[in-house]
Amino acid sequence: MPGIGENEIWNLNPYKNHELGVLSTFIVPDTNICAPGIIVEGPESSGKTFTVIKYANYLRKKFDVKWMQIKCDYCMTRRRVLRKVLEFMEEILEVDPDYTEYRRRIHSSRQMSHCENLSNFTYVLKHTFGSALENKVKEVRSQTVLFVLDRVDRMLISEQIGELCGALTRLHEQDDLFQGICFVFVVNRADYLNLSTMSIPTIQFTSYNIEQINNIIGKKFVSDEWLEAVYRDLDSAKISKKQLQIFIRSFVEYIVKTYGSYFGHNIDMIIPALRRLWPAFYEPIKARGSIKPRVNDVLTTFMRKRRLLQTEYGLVTKIADENGIKVGDKFISRELQSPTKAKENNKMRYDLPLRTKYIVVASFLASFTDPKYDMVNFSKNRELRSNRRVRYKRRKTNTSNETMGTKLMSPKPFSLERMLAILRSVATEFDVGQELADDVQLQNDISTLTSLKMLIKMGAHDTIGGATKWRTNMEWSAVQQIANDVGFKIENYLQY
Template sequence: MTDLTDNRLQELTLEFPARYNQFDLLNSVLSKDKTTNPTAIALVGQSSSGKSCVLRRFLQEVQFSHTWLSCDECVTLRVLLQRILAALRAIGTQDPNKLDYSVLCHNSTLFVTQLNDTLRALALEEAHFVVLDRIDELGEPYESFYQLIINIGNMLRYDGITFILVSSRSEPRSSVTTTFPHIYFPPYSKAESLAILRKESPDSIRSMLGSTERKLSDAQLTSLWSSYSQVIIDTYFPLYGPDIQQLKAIVRRVFPTYAKPVLDGVVGILASNRNYHGFVKLYKINQPLLTSEEFVRNSFVSYVQGTGAAESTGHHDMPMYAKYLLCAAYLASYSKPRYDIRLFSRIRESRRRVRNTAKQKFKDKINSRNLAPSPFEYERLLAIFQCIVPDRIDSVTDIQTQVATLATLKLITRVGIGSDSSGGSSIDILGSTSKWRVNVSWDIILQISRDIKLQIENYLMD
């Protein structure tokens, strides 16, 4: 099988909602004919946008010969190049898991030479695809590998191989003029996230509940799960945005407690969505569960006591946009406002001469990260946040609530107390002219930026 029909693409879209265009582009660009494929293709999009699962399902459907490599398991670029050569040499063997790592690959020149020798020995009749999943999580900077992939088409003497780069981060600045195709995976909208959460089979829903005395039919489970998914999306999507992994973790953790009144017989659920009174009663019973932080705190404490896990949740429990806001707060505190146009705008900065005094020269020698954070206005924080977020922000996302949460956690602190015209204390702490200061160290910000695939070093002058 080579090409997918439109009917089959529609069926795959039912399995992966909102990804028809991506399947269609993959079907149009890739082929078994080794002479028509590009040397490389990049799949780009933020985390939890379905890049890897869509690509894996497509390659399985069209039955293309491919090799899948996880780059986050490679400590250095040398290890990755060695694994590529070893995987290609294992094509056609009886046991592809027994890879030969004896081949040496110290640099890109030797890699190209070995790759040409391998392709000559293989004599591929059909195209073979090398998938480099999570290339942005390589153990060392991958800019040099991007440059190698850009130019490798001019250095190979044999056809038959195509590299597929899967990344949650945009290509490096030095490679923005790449000529190979890019397929973009946009973040899921609220309706698309709801459709994904609702794609749970009755058996999977029943396994979340465990062994219970009252048995619900498949239709009742589906009806209960459908209404429950709607409640979770309405409650948590403004905070977590299109982060499907975090949303799935929430629905799986909260569902057994949410469904307990149904299992105890307090609320009756019909095998349809027309039982509005039952769903409203169930929601009212579980309203404290969805609006209070006591459940999260108690669940986490019991989890720690039961598993012996560390007592610190870490930055992985923060919503995605909260991580971007915290990074924006750090940039606002440790970068000077006069450099904002140069760092965060595409418009060329107007040049003007500035007298470089001896005092200024001495200040420039000091790394700003070794100094105390400078205060910044709330309006500037939002402007930097809009610049570093790679995708358009959904209109339902509550940014002010997340800023208030960061302030409650003391990750950002208010500077000074404003006063109104009557001399009293100002209550608008999120006013455009309110002053803030970040309260997080560089090491923590670096970990958070790595988690959201943000190259924060590119936005700092030193």
């Protein structure tokens, strides 16, 4: 049998040569020297799963090693993990599902068919080997069978993950038939499994550095398929593929450096932001039909829009601070669009029900309005309402809605009763059909906003200082958009 070539495996991931070398020491095609279990640990986006899968595919291509990846963050329970192991073993052993003896032994018991515990799993696995053809059993026993349990630490805590991993690692002790079965546990931290006393080999992955991240993402963005699509979309004879590759790599480098303090070394966070910001750099070269230095190159576009790119506008979320719009398959930041397109897409959409939007508006008003003006702002008294309209009219003529004064710089705490009173006044005046009598539903909505950090509960541990206070945790632009969605002129209620 040919051996594992160092140069061959190093090409699988050139940034993880050391880790691949250790991996190839413990996981080999020979069942006599292959480790029964191995732990691969490292932080997010350190290349753990990618490297292990690349190595497993290499073993399958060169040595015909059978392997399977089990995504434990989707399986969640040990029963589903064990069932996937059994199903794969049945597949490679080519067990006939119509085999009478096999069906009688395996499927007659509900506990065995569901594999609800490890003892049942071992029993069923033995009979799976016994129900297969002899030549298939010999073939499977002569080669390593690899199971990659990816993100096994994401399973439910109640499933006793450490016990499961320990039992699977000792599976070869139950019977000689299981000698060639190897399990790879991919986790963020190995101490979470509590297996330090079992002497299981552990390979530790470290995060990619910034230069490596630039190379990895740059290579991903200039992949042949994506580059061809962009090149065809440009449809310009003045731009070559080489120029486009240089442009894309420069774009990746600038964005990674700009948001490096926020991203850290997490590639999964970088790629979505690159996709959102790409149209801001791509549209100028598409409009001109060429890439010209000091006109529409990456540096010039970056410097022209640096005030927006260096803020949170490139890192929007789906609820509180969404300032972006999806146009087709592209995600474009609202502030990076042309004024015409921004006006056309002025209506924002949020994953919030109508009642919750009113609570957001009411909490913002409670934090940024003076309580002494509550009677003027929110009272049903006809005289006070007329005074309010006069004051609004005078305020509108002197103040722009686009700029906020110093009084809106920091939110002030308020009592829950005051916020609910403002909510009832606002909702009943501007949306008569909105029913607010359900106190239970109101409390649920407030709890939801608190869990989303859109509403902050203050003084929860102060047992002597009086009533609990609250304050809003929403920025002005997001609240203004929500108020516009419900047709509420929130600017008229704020003191500048």
